Amino acid sequence: MFSWLEKNPFFFTVAFLVPFSIAGLVEIVPEFAQASRPTEGLKPYSMLETAGRQVYIKDSCNACHSQLVRPFKSETDRYGMYSLSGEYAYDRPFLWGSKRTGPDLHRVGDYRTTDWHENHMWDPESVVPGSIMPAYKHMFSNSVDIDTAYAEAYTQKVVFGMPYDTPNGVALGSYEEAKALIYDEAKAIVADMKNQDVKDALARGEIKEIVALIAYLNSLSNERRVAQ
Amino acid sequence: MQTNPALEYDYSISKLFLYATIVFGIVGLLLGVVIAFQMAIPQLNYLAGEYGTFGRLRPLHTSGIIFGFTLSGIWAGWYYIGQRVLKISYNEYPFLKAIGYIHFWLYIVLMALAVVSLFAGMTTSKEYSELVWPLDLLVVVVWVLWGVSLFGSMGVRREKTLYISLWYFIATFVAIAALFIFNNLQIPTYFVSGYGAWTHSISLYAGTNDALVQWWFGHNAVAFLFTAAIIALIYYFLPKESGQPIFSYKLSLYSFWGMMFVYIWAGGHHLIYSTVPDWMQTMGSVFSVILILPSWGTAINMLLTMKGQWHQLKESPIIKFLVLASTFYMLSTLEGPIQSIKSVNALAHFTDWIPGHVHDGTLGWVGFMIIAACYHMVPRMYKREIYSGKLMEAQFWIQTTGIVLYFSSMWIAGITQGMMWRATDEFGSLAYSFIDTVTVLIPYYMIRAIGGLLYLIGFIMFTYNIIMTIVASKEIDKEPQYATPIAAR
Numbered sequence: 001m002f003s004w005l006e007k008n009p010f011f012f013t014v015a016f017l018v019p020f021s022i023a024g025l026v027e028i029v030p031e032f033a034q035a036s037r038p039t040e041g042l043k044p045y046s047m048l049e050t051a052g053r054q055v056y057i058k059d060s061c062n063a064c065h066s067q068l069v070r071p072f073k074s075e076t077d078r079y080g081m082y083s084l085s086g087e088y089a090y091d092r093p094f095l096w097g098s099k100r101t102g103p104d105l106h107r108v109g110d111y112r113t114t115d116w117h118e119n120h121m122w123d124p125e126s127v128v129p130g131s132i133m134p135a136y137k138h139m140f141s142n143s144v145d146i147d148t149a150y151a152e153a154y155t156q157k158v159v160f161g162m163p164y165d166t167p168n169g170v171a172l173g174s175y176e177e178a179k180a181l182i183y184d185e186a187k188a189i190v191a192d193m194k195n196q197d198v199k200d201a202l203a204r205g206e207i208k209e210i211v212a213l214i215a216y217l218n219s220l221s222n223e224r225r226v227a228q
Numbered sequence: 229m230q231t232n233p234a235l236e237y238d239y240s241i242s243k244l245f246l247y248a249t250i251v252f253g254i255v256g257l258l259l260g261v262v263i264a265f266q267m268a269i270p271q272l273n274y275l276a277g278e279y280g281t282f283g284r285l286r287p288l289h290t291s292g293i294i295f296g297f298t299l300s301g302i303w304a305g306w307y308y309i310g311q312r313v314l315k316i317s318y319n320e321y322p323f324l325k326a327i328g329y330i331h332f333w334l335y336i337v338l339m340a341l342a343v344v345s346l347f348a349g350m351t352t353s354k355e356y357s358e359l360v361w362p363l364d365l366l367v368v369v370v371w372v373l374w375g376v377s378l379f380g381s382m383g384v385r386r387e388k389t390l391y392i393s394l395w396y397f398i399a400t401f402v403a404i405a406a407l408f409i410f411n412n413l414q415i416p417t418y419f420v421s422g423y424g425a426w427t428h429s430i431s432l433y434a435g436t437n438d439a440l441v442q443w444w445f446g447h448n449a450v451a452f453l454f455t456a457a458i459i460a461l462i463y464y465f466l467p468k469e470s471g472q473p474i475f476s477y478k479l480s481l482y483s484f485w486g487m488m489f490v491y492i493w494a495g496g497h498h499l500i501y502s503t504v505p506d507w508m509q510t511m512g513s514v515f516s517v518i519l520i521l522p523s524w525g526t527a528i529n530m531l532l533t534m535k536g537q538w539h540q541l542k543e544s545p546i547i548k549f550l551v552l553a554s555t556f557y558m559l560s561t562l563e564g565p566i567q568s569i570k571s572v573n574a575l576a577h578f579t580d581w582i583p584g585h586v587h588d589g590t591l592g593w594v595g596f597m598i599i600a601a602c603y604h605m606v607p608r609m610y611k612r613e614i615y616s617g618k619l620m621e622a623q624f625w626i627q628t629t630g631i632v633l634y635f636s637s638m639w640i641a642g643i644t645q646g647m648m649w650r651a652t653d654e655f656g657s658l659a660y661s662f663i664d665t666v667t668v669l670i671p672y673y674m675i676r677a678i679g680g681l682l683y684l685i686g687f688i689m690f691t692y693n694i695i696m697t698i699v700a701s702k703e704i705d706k707e708p709q710y711a712t713p714i715a716a717r
Contacts, residue, residue: 088435
């Protein structure tokens with residue numbers, strides 16, 4: 001049989017596809033629906049959090065930070081409760097990472113504050129002496145892309161049925177409404193910050209990347225994930 | 229494998245890919261050395277403003293090496309080997325020649341756009357699949373062009389039986405096509421909402437499912453490229469350089485089909501102790517261990533091909549590269565399964581042991597194999613002997629030293645970090661804060677960076693040797709049958 005296959009490229013390719021396909025079908029298909037279910041009370045990312053997630057991805061924070069607390073005591077002691085599948089149900093893409101050059105961030109919103117993040121992103125060694133993380137000062141001068149954040153949230157809502165605009169839930173609304181919402185959120189974050197340039201920028205109508213990133217990091221918390 | 233004297237092979241496309249291999253090799257390795265030094269000396273993050281941080285450069289390094297250096301090397305090999313094992317010449321088929329040229333130039337356009345977009349921070353965040361959706365479409369076009377070349381060449385072949393290298397080329401082509409498409413299914417947000425950047429998209433899958441699809445891709449597409457396509461090269465170049473027939477046809481048959489079934493299962497070993505169902509993690513773990521068999525089957529087939537001919541190892545630097553490549557393949561395919569055992573993975577996952585493992589595979593196996601392939605092809609394509617054997621010897625030892633420094637430092641770093649993360653004091657409280665587990669690694673990061681630098685220096689020596697071979701070496705009137713002629717031993 002093999003010597004025949006080796007003379008027929010087409011059938012060789014077909015023969016290859018059979019053993020190749022089995023694993024993918026068995027591993028991915030059966031539990032696909034089950035793995036898509038959110039935990040009860042999980043809230044969608046707000047406009048500012050969505051924008052912050054885009055900043056996180058743009059600068060590849062996931063190259064050095066994981067978002068996956070494994071079910072070991074040494075990890076739950078350090079980071080908080082182990083991660084649940086349903087907590088990721090709105091994460092497109094997932095951001096588990098594959099390397100912990102820095103600590104895990106899946107529950108960072110439970111134990112760090114806006115003020116801590118502001119100091120840390122400006123000068124990591126000011127709060128973590130010996131840190132090898134670079135400073136991200138450009139996040140204090142680059143502005144977020146509000147339109148693309150809206151585009152992402154809107155796509156999540158209409159294509160994937162993310163529960164925006166439910167009673168007592170996270171609002172999105174029309175483009176104009178979403179824009180008003182993101183400024184309100186930014187004001188709340190900036191009120192806890194001390195960088196004058198960021199405050200001045202917001203007064204001019206510009207939301208700096210750092211504001212959105214902090215909102216996103218704060219959202220990695222029980223407050224967003226558990227029914228209140 | 230007798231050669232048909234009437235057939236004049238056309239190497240113009242292979243030569244273009246050879247140049248690309250060298251350029252991407254230097255750029256990709258240089259980026260790797262920079263980010264390695266950044267981990268030891270964080271101030272190096274500020275060389276180019278926001279465009280020079282570790283986060284921005286890391287996808288450029290991985291893409292530059294995987295899709296630049298490695299793919300170029302594989303395609304230089306294909307456009308050289310394909311004609312020879314199929315007994316055709318592109319001179320006879322202008323269509324295939326044109327496809328080859330379009331394939332090359334579109335690929336270069338794609339890589340240029342990839343570099344610009346990744347520097348700009350345009351990324352999907354999915355490892356080894358970072359490019360934004362318009363570039364993904366271009367990837368598909370480039371890949372299809374290779375398919376046309378591959379199957380088109382087979383369609384007009386004179387040699388009826390497909391040589392082993394072609395099995396692996398077919399497998400690489402089909403597997404990566406399927407994996408790439410499924411992993412990159414995404415919704416462009418501009419076309420749904422009418423707002424924002426038109427290049428932005430979000431994954432079709434969410435959370436745990438996205439992770440599953442990503443590592444089904446990440447393990448199999450990238451590792452497939454680093455495994456199947458590189459095996460295609462060694463199955464051709466080792467017998468051609470040594471003059472020895474492949475040790476066992478049956479072993480190659482068993483290794484090929486065994487690997488094609490087992491390989492894909494192993495993707496689950498990237499997700500051990502994650503939130504994917506437990507049985508999948510176990511399957512990933514078990515099949516990773518089984519994978520030792522077909523992997524070692526290939527490596528042993530290569531080493532036994534040298535049976536009774538081990539004196540060649542002393543005489544030929546090219547044989548040195550080929551044999552050490554097989555040996556590193558054995559090391560890497562034993563190490564990977566060890567890391568996939570659940571209890572070992574609990575320690576090793578998220579640590580520097582993982583990049584250590586990747587690099588003994590890529591630097592030792594992939595890098596050395598492509599370097600050996602170039603040293604074999606260049607004298608035959610340009611009809612000149614290799615410029616300097618002494619330089620090759622020096623390059624070999626410098627690069628080997630670099631690899632050993634790299635993986636040994638990362639073994640120590642990874643295991644140290646894993647042990648410190650879980651260490652507790654006599655009351656059961658964590659013994660170390662996270663930053664303690666970072667600062668302790670800095671000496672090892674420095675050793676690793678120096679190892680990488682040595683490898684880069686060796687690669688520059690290789691580049692110099694190749695250029696001098698092409699422009700200044702002694703011409704040869706007749707193609708050598710086996711061992712490549714090398715000057716200045």
